[in-house]
Amino acid sequence: METNAPTTADAALLNSPRAQGAFGTAKSSIKVYGVLSVVALLAVIAVSSSGHMVNTFMWVRAVLLPGVAVLLYRMTGSASRGSRRAFERGRALTVIMPIAIIGVDLLPGVCPPWYAVTQVVCMLPVIRVAFITRGSALRAAFPQGR
Numbered sequence: 001m002e003t004n005a006p007t008t009a010d011a012a013l014l015n016s017p018r019a020q021g022a023f024g025t026a027k028s029s030i031k032v033y034g035v036l037s038v039v040a041l042l043a044v045i046a047v048s049s050s051g052h053m054v055n056t057f058m059w060v061r062a063v064l065l066p067g068v069a070v071l072l073y074r075m076t077g078s079a080s081r082g083s084r085r086a087f088e089r090g091r092a093l094t095v096i097m098p099i100a101i102i103g104v105d106l107l108p109g110v111c112p113p114w115y116a117v118t119q120v121v122c123m124l125p126v127i128r129v130a131f132i133t134r135g136s137a138l139r140a141a142f143p144q145g146r
Contacts, residue, residue, distance in 0.1 A: 014082050018137035023080035026132045029125040030076060034069030036122040041066060043118060058111055061101075065122065068097070076129075079142075087133070087142050094130035098123040 013019060044062040048054040072093060078086035101123055105116035132138065 011082065014080075014141040016137070016141070019141040020080065022132050022135055022137040023076060026076050026129045027073060027080075029128045029132070030069060030073045033122060033125040033129075034066060034073065036125070037062075037065040037069050040115075040118045040122055044115075055111070058115055061119070072126075072129075084142055087138070091130075091133040094126050094133060098127050098130070 041062040044054055044058055048059075072090060075086040075090040075093075079090055101119050102116075105111055105119050111119075
């Protein structure tokens with residue numbers, strides 16, 4: 001039976017100041033992403049209420065992404081307490097999300113340029129987390145091979 005609980009050796013690496021510092025920075029970055037996502041939602045609301053065109057795609061994404069920030073923050077919290085599964089999921093999401101979001105925004109006609117720029121700015125903290133989760137401190141806390 002597989003468990004998410006870290007072994008004694010892994011726990012020492014997980015609780016090291018470097019690893020916990022990396023998790024702290026990742027959590028802060030995700031909070032920034034959450035705030036930026038809410039600002040993007042407010043921008044969509046403001047543009048819509050001023051009578052300008054806001055398509056369904058923009059509404060759906062603007063509503064969903066703040067929720068994703070909450071989920072990503074919770075996953076990072078679980079990972080900081082030793083959940084390998086949460087760490088691997090968060091690590092994957094922080095790579096996939098920016099590629100998918102920015103890639104879709106680059107398709108002609110999907111959204112206006114101002115919205116695409118807003119989404120790129122929202123993804124910058126997520127990209128930072130992608131690099132943090134691939135750093136030496138967290139690679140040591142969650143070694144490969146299991």
